[in-house]
Amino acid sequence: MPRQINLASRPSGWPTPDDFDLVEVDLPAPQEGQVLVRNLFMSVDPYMRGRMNDVKSYVPPFRLGEPLDGGAVGEVVESRAPGLKTGDLVLHGFGWREQAVLDAARVRRVEPIEGVSPSAYLGVLGMPGLTAYVGLLDIAEFKEGEAVFVSGAAGAVGSLVGQIAELKGASWVVGSAGSDEKVAHLREIGFDAAFNYRNGPVGEQLRQAAPDGVDVYFDNVGAEHLEAAIDSLRTGGRVAMCGAIAVYNATEPPCAPRNLFQAVGKRLTLRGFIVGDHSTRMPDMIAEVGGWLREGRITADETVVEGLENAPEAFIGLLSGANTGKMVVRL
């Protein structure tokens, strides 16, 4: 029988394996208009942590005793829906399970790309790619010749932000990450400077890595990183607020940034965004980033974990930075 992962309990602070239940399920046969999909890859993403809390947010919370969900790419194994046939590659929102019976309206057929893993649709050509693209270009209004700082730079979104900025003519791109190996890797994929935030105060390291300051900060982390960025932002600087991974597991709200009043004198703009509002930009992103991908000008890092039974640990690992680039689980 196919397996799925249910939410066993709501984590307080850091999630643990006990918060997840691996169960077998008896799937019904697809009805008229439905397909049976075998998932090939599922995504684990930081925003899922928020949905494990019982609080209203921009997406509803996960329910106790029911399967988690999230981005997945799979193969149609049985179709009773017109326009979809066995063997089709589909993208959908029912991850955390090996198989799913879905209405045709809930899946989107995607083209296999030669030499590129289908998991790209969960990463560089999917939500993380669009997040990086929209956040940098539309929200932070990055312009050629500007200097960019991105936190969580070795993550799925961050590594694309830095590379897109370089490809679009940034004067300087700095990334922060959580290990020396990741920092070395960022330099390899084209970052001008990078530092390990565990090696010392973020503010000091950022000042050394970008002595002339930055124009744009793409924030995946919040708290101390955001405070450091505000100190380093030049007049007219912009912050794209994408996530706050430093805050997700905090049981007490962090006492930062304490320097937000600098936004007045420096004329800063801080703007939060949710990628789901910007799906109309998906074709632009796929055209531009897909082109760079085919030309070998962009590196789409992936960390692949094997097997649904390891998905909870993949997710917990993601929150502590065990991944380089997009973290996916192969099912």
Add this chain to the structure above:
Amino acid sequence: MPRQINLASRPSGWPTPDDFDLVEVDLPAPQEGQVLVRNLFMSVDPYMRGRMNDVKSYVPPFRLGEPLDGGAVGEVVESRAPGLKTGDLVLHGFGWREQAVLDAARVRRVEPIEGVSPSAYLGVLGMPGLTAYVGLLDIAEFKEGEAVFVSGAAGAVGSLVGQIAELKGASWVVGSAGSDEKVAHLREIGFDAAFNYRNGPVGEQLRQAAPDGVDVYFDNVGAEHLEAAIDSLRTGGRVAMCGAIAVYNATEPPCAPRNLFQAVGKRLTLRGFIVGDHSTRMPDMIAEVGGWLREGRITADETVVEGLENAPEAFIGLLSGANTGKMVVRL
């Protein structure tokens, strides 16, 4: 001999009268191209507190042992400059002194308005008026039908923000101020709701005063007020960050807002601004706000302190909220 006020010492935390020196000066006679101006009114403004610190900001710090400066309106008593004659009303940046000898390029001739004190050019038709106008309409992008919260609402800028929002069709306007008298006054000049922030937690009082939340927050205060506003802002809300009077005298940076990460899920925009960048909007403001003023549709509150010798106390009083509306000193 005319008198002026010098900066005697840089305040640590709250300024005290000892930080100011009242001195007599022997002014030179005006040279070719200069005028001698007798000041009628000088402005005290919160931003002056920042200039008393020895830190680089968007305006240079005041210098020890030299006169303070700031907005003033005066009368030409002797002119050696073409285009300016005795009796002309002029606006300039050399307040904190009874008289000044100035190059003609440093003064701007303004028209006396019948029935309106010349001090209006320091308030509703001056920098505070432009700050309210630009901050609400351009920075926060207020639109008809939206709900607005303004802190420091009984101040020079805040009282105009609330009234402009009402005149432009706000669905709900809430103000906070520091005394029950000011709160009562805000209701008289057209605010839909108002509360005294000293009477209880700002967040709770704001939720009661605007149970459906707000779309725009005009921030004059920072810290706890900003945190409360972030909690109450609706999806897509905007903050015009104008000042942070709660922070100016703080020797430790305040530990707020601790909820800034909400900007992501709520798609908030926080934008700092300095009115000096927006002087091109002055004619629009004077046309629109001046029209309301003549029609008696806007209340331009003023608190007038008499005599240069009382200017330091006027300024210190301003920082603790001793004013309703624009605080000026009559010289």
